Amino acid sequence: MKRLLKLISSPKTWWRQIKRTMDTSAPIVWFFILNVMLVWLKMFAEYHMNFNLGAEGATQQFLLFLNPIPTAIIFISIALYFRGALSYWLAIIFNLIQSVWLFANMLYYREFSDFLSMGILGSGSSTGNNLGKSIAAIIHWTDYLVFIDIIILIALVVFKQLTIDRKGVQKKFAILTTLFGVILMFVDYGIASTNRSGLLTRSFDNNYIVKYLGLNEYAVFNAVQTYNQTESRKRAKPTDLAKVKKFVATQKLPDNIQYYGTQKGKNVFMIHLESFQQFLIDYKVDGQEVTPNLNKFYHDQNTLSFDNFYNQVGQGKTSDAEMMQENSLFGLATGSAMVKYGTNNTFESLPAILGQRGYTTAAFHGDVASFWNRDNTYKSFGYDYFFSKSYYSNANKANYNIGYGMKDKIFLRDSAQYIEQLPQPFYAKLITVTNHYPYDLDKQNIDFPATKTGDNTVDGYVQTAHYLDQSFGELMTYLKKVGLYNNSVFVLYGDHYGISENHQPAIAQLLGKDKITNYDLANFQKVPFMIHATGLKGGINHTYGGEIDMMPTLLDVLGVPDDGMTMFGQDMLSSNYKGKVVFRDGDWITPTYTKFNNQYFNTQTGEQVTESADKQLKKVAKTMSAYATKVLGYSDEVITGDLLRFDTSRSDFHAINKKDYNYKKSAGLAALKKAQKSNPSSILAQNKGKSTLSDYVTDAPELKSDDSDK
Template identity: 30%
Template sequence: MKITDIKNSKLFDFAADIRNSRPFNLVISLLFDNADIILFFIIIFWKLLSYEKNISSSFVPMSVRLAIAASILILISFSLILKKKSRISFLYTVDIILSLILIADLMYYRYFKDITTVAAIKNAKLLKGVSASVTSVASVKDLWYLVDILILVPLKRKYKKAEFGIVPMRRRLVSFIVILAVGVGINAKTFYRVSKEQPTLLTAMSNRIYLTTMIGNVNFHIVDSYNYISTSLKNSKKLSTDEENKVKTFLQNNNNTTGETNFKGQAEGKNLIVIQVEALQGFVINQKINGQEITPNLNRWVNKCMYFDNYYYQVAGGNTSDAELMSNNSLYPAQSGAAYYTYSGNKYDSIASELKDKNYYTAALHGNTEGFWNRNVMYKAQDFDDFFGEHSFDASEQIGLGISDKSFLNQSLEKMKTFKQPYYSFLVTLTSHYPYDAVDKYGSFDVGQYKGTLLGNYLQAIHYTDAQLGEFLDKMEKEGMMKNSIVALYGDHFAIPKDNESQLFSFENESKNDDYTWFKYQKVPLLIHFPEDKYAGVNHKYTCQMDLYPTLANLYNLPKNYMFGKDMLNGDSGKVVFRNGSFIDGKNLYVSWTNTYYDLATGNKISETDALKKEKEDYTKELEYCDELQNHNLIKTFDQQKAN
């Protein structure tokens, strides 16, 4: 067949008919009428995908791409309500705003290795001194996020001048509802998936980078804003004078120092070194596997310290940050989410603030990124003079989430030698962090049958951390730093989550797997070392993280105004109250989720008595008082009342 024959064939006639047909014209018209939406979707999707690749070294999975697309559809849906020219302006403005947010987030990420939040912006005054460092990490590459905005200026003007048909409001509303429903539906599936994989992540937002890489930047800021606004609205109702007085009266009664004479003031003038150890659970102390001690160094130091073997962790949605909050402030964790985010603008009466009043230098040290768990904000709120995070150390030796414990503790020791005395050093370790999957770095500790399991990986991880803690404590002792210092060392929270309890019970040869047995292992070790190993021995009292600050306050002769815990060295209340309403009173255990009581001595279930019912009501009210104190920033209010 000749070319001329092809040109004259019915094939071309058919193509021409398509081009000239009404459906073809409708498609072209539809594409032209919605060119602004199509272009907006493509540009914003590219920007958000580019951002994801900047904060994550891994491939962006389809589930995250869908979440990004869903967030863009939600933005587009609101533009569909508007008339054509207003819609164009709306989308262009949103493009500018999102581009600036992405640039700001990238700059913040490069410095803090974290994502900006409403709380961080609101508390920007607490970040003074780092703004110059943040701007120094701006990159010329960031300008790519603004190029389209400049290019689109003339196109936007011409497009606005084009003739468009008038779309009735009813049709615009239908378009809005349909597109919004699609975007919300995809997001609902995404959020459900995240809530299943990480139950507290959407509310506590403990790892903002991880959350952003799962749901996308726009969705992250939507979730962050929702959490912030919902909390603010909940707390906007002013407490009555009567309600404030109830909180004040409880605190006055709880902090009454009458009769607390044991050890009072014995640590005055001495340095205070507090070490919070990641996932150090009590069951590994003085325990062996295959004939090898799991924590040989801590076992040795247990014999040189005052050791509390019934010391319970009480963390909630804030996990590690909750342990820090309780240990430094004797305040309960937030009812939901993490207090380190929710209450970052509050006033605190912390160990650091009270010791500063006694001319102590105060410093917090941690091998993770400064913004993780909002520490860069919260340490300033708690009045620490300095926070040494990842950027303050040589971060070349990394294991898991950050600097290895070996490197972190060695460098921290060198920093502490330069601190002006007396000082308070608060150190938080990191390497033994869940899910303990970097076991190749931990050496060849043989865990036998548990090799490759979560429990086995944990035992290897905590064995590694134990070696670093032993070296750190031994160096301090050898160099004479212990002679004028009190050292407190404790675990922050559980190591083995409840859905892996069978491994733990098997390791401990437990035949039962009820709630009583579970609570038996929800303890973390607390060691308090005095100069010359004074007062070494085991204390079997039922105590908890809320009790650390009151105990240190007694030792350092600090005022006790806003503490919900009790001094462990005076009295024997045995009170341990958990955020979910469960409690221990020294003789009994109450499990809130089954409304069941157990006898602590036997593990047998017991019936509720009037006394136990009143305890339950009293402890519930105590949690409410702490919530009201935090929700309404009452420490600030009470301090102002005292001043007046």
């Protein structure tokens, strides 16, 4: 006992004892064991500190304890095949590789509640130009502690505090060690498969893979998954599409007679509300409404407002929302469908469908055209015009931009110069960006109080949302002045959550709760969905739905037949609509029950329920699980197999030719100029060539400063 107390109280004695033990025999083996233990310790600690894996019961807790070990053994055992100092450096390098992977996932998970994928890493060129600021806001100094052991190990080797094993170990021993890691991996998988059948074949949730198999194993699984997606196009055949269409036909619902075609021939404004969550509607801070303009719009008698509408995005976030909104296809389980498949795939998209019915189609975004591969994907979607950063002279001014593009007030004001030139009827999608993480706004644009949760990531959210609301109000005022408001349909939707579930203490304060449950987190996935038009019968609609349902619902209102279309959403206005919402990870919501983060709840009361205690739940859970697997799986097949290239069944739609589209500024401006004569139905043409930009009033301080300098 005295000896033990002496070791604890004296670090030098403690280190000498460890060194003596490591030096006695096969020092490299002890160094190998030390590295394995350190990798295990880091991963096991981070599983509990930074990841919300939802491990329940003794089996899952044991797997969480076990799963970092097999790959740590396999990777670091490579060092045992070498001798001398090289073996030590290899052990450190393989420790470092696993630590970097852990570190990267810690940061990514903190904001997106998901793990990095090969698809996301591969899309870096199309999304990475704006990520620096976001990462700076995410990172904590304590995150770097995952590398502290690496520094210590390097120091021990460099300063010769360890005895270098010149002999090494026998190859036989090295091989057996690697095999032991492989065996452990299979043991882990065997136990995991017993606890959750079909883990690798039916799961759409990456949290399950990491929880059961481990973070490193997830990387291998994801790489295989990504490879299979790439190869699926080669294997696809027309019969695959026939199978999908048979399923889609069973989901087709009758149109709502009260709404069908009531807005036929009107312009459509699709307004993309970046990171905007439903709870912001009517929300107040210090007695002030965060979004007074959107609140008024939401409650307007001519606005159909859905208050049980959910984002269903996966790793593609905004791009997934666009994929659903434009195509009624889910994003992929891994990566972004727009990035990976947007360039070459065939789509039956909303812009193309409306374009072939006489609409002019245009997308507006105040950032680089390549972000989320939009410059290529929008050609596949059939957009006539894509007004990106190069079209906006103000986009090159540093204080006119923030985070992911132009500030919304400036962006929307400057977009008016192109809106007024669009021949009518037109379909115009406006993508706002200021209300994007990290919710940072310069002082001259802040005129609203931040929340006081103490979470720096969260507290600025209401300020950027308020700025977005002001921008929206200015746009509506302009459209009313120039005569576009009454002849247009306005569709507003939030693309995904703004505050991730990793900020639960702050969320609790925002919602006025003591503690957040998974039921609360499920409801926190709600985003606005509104359809407004002069004369439209509006009201708050309590139907449960999601982003996958936007396209068929809008087609109903516009009176566009959807027979034969391959859509995985349903018309939310149909009297036969049941309100089944499927999330990208396989969780789901119905009007009666909710499944979220591996727990079940009564949707109406929020009470947690179990299958064993509720027979009706057991039946619903079985049905919804099968439906989720089928609808997500079929949607994935359509995208990864490019199945719509085989579709010859529709006489009212023809596949577009991407070569017909050119988004270069010179080409776009020339086409607009030509359109004023060939189709003089634009506001500019009707105004005999006189611009309406003077009717656009904004209080953007940047523009006022510029005006005062002239």
